[in-house]
Amino acid sequence: MPFDLGATVRLSGECRDPGGTLASAATAVVTVTLPDETTISPTVTEDPDTAGKYWTDYVTTTPGRHSVRWVWTEPAAAYTDVFDVQEEAPPAILSLADARQHLNLVSTKDDGEVRFWNTATTRAVEYFVGPVVARSFTEEHQVRVSRTVVLHRTPVLAVTAVTTLLTGGVSYSVDSLHVDRDTGEVLRLDGGRLDGRLRFTYRAGRTVIPENITAGARIILEHLWLTQRGSRGGLAGGGQDLSEPVPGLGYAIPNRALQLLEPDRLPPGVA
Template sequence: MSIVTLDDAKKQINIPADATEFDDEVQAYCDGITAVIEDYKREVIEPRTIREDIEHAGRSGRCFRLWSVPVISLTSLTSVTGSTVWDVSPTVLRVNSNTGLVRVLSGPAVRGLAEAVYQAGYQTIPDNYRRGALVALQHNWETRRGAAGGGVRNGVVGPEEVYDPRWSYSIPRKALEWLGAPRPVVG
């Protein structure tokens, strides 16, 4: 899954829609840029299922955190021994989608090791994320192939894009402006 489509990427890097010789490579760039943008933003952007072990040793067992955010929905929560299966309905387990904080409103506390299965990402990817991903994809494509895209390594245009090995990067400043600041780190 990718933040940007193959068609949008080809349009961004000036490859005609009916030209297919670079499709596999461009798709690999689409897939790769998704991981780069998600790492930068510190969040899941492209929706997917996450399996995560939750270990709760606190006294109350009434609160825990899912680490891949934003959370779309909690699918299941089961102790690793299988002895406890929690009801994941919002009246029992309340999930803050932005922070991943889950509160146990009723039923048994969460103690020991449990496996949470949930959907994380954006149901609708923000337009500025798509635009930032396209700019970053174009930057990476052109630093490898040149602006013409035909394998000529003449780089990208603009003083902020001049390659200096001391400052190697995958996301140029103009893409960062589209993406905005990364999500704060929660301890």
């Protein structure tokens, strides 16, 4: 499961000789490669009770995929792994408490797994209806002398910055722009034109989340939760409607959830 940004990750590795037996090494080095390709090598400790078992604690500082490389000498051994760090405020339509309540979970021992599927549920819902959780997006557009440009994600709440990427290019004040919330169209109000390679930073999502979207999210979450826990005593499929695959997502989304999302569905070809 992804770690929270700022959380401490316990990294562990086992040094084994060519015969597969745990063995203390002359040297032990672990290298963590961050998402920006920078690296760090925390101090490694060998377990005092079990020779050949090593660990280190790493405090996360950057969201994204991290790779971990263990290397030992005498005996020569190596081990590679990965872990993910989520954004400081990952988008989630349902709160953890709401998700736990809907799944009828009293204990908090599965909270990490619930959070994972809750985030996956949000991504699935937004595939059909666009951003639900309000947050910032950045995208670049090549504009050729036009009064308008259409942003990719809707509903748009506000354009917060427009930056030209060309040396000597014209800068644009967001106060001179009008944004159509539902279509994402940005229009210059002063009659001028937008031109060049432009980077738009804007917020998109819902300030109030309609009940049909919340209900659809609850159904999808329950479906994903029960499906993946089928081998552990749950009902595979969760008793949901698996009769028809959904383009782009296969059988992951029950049809009754789609019916709830239908009033807010994006036009065909828009995702």
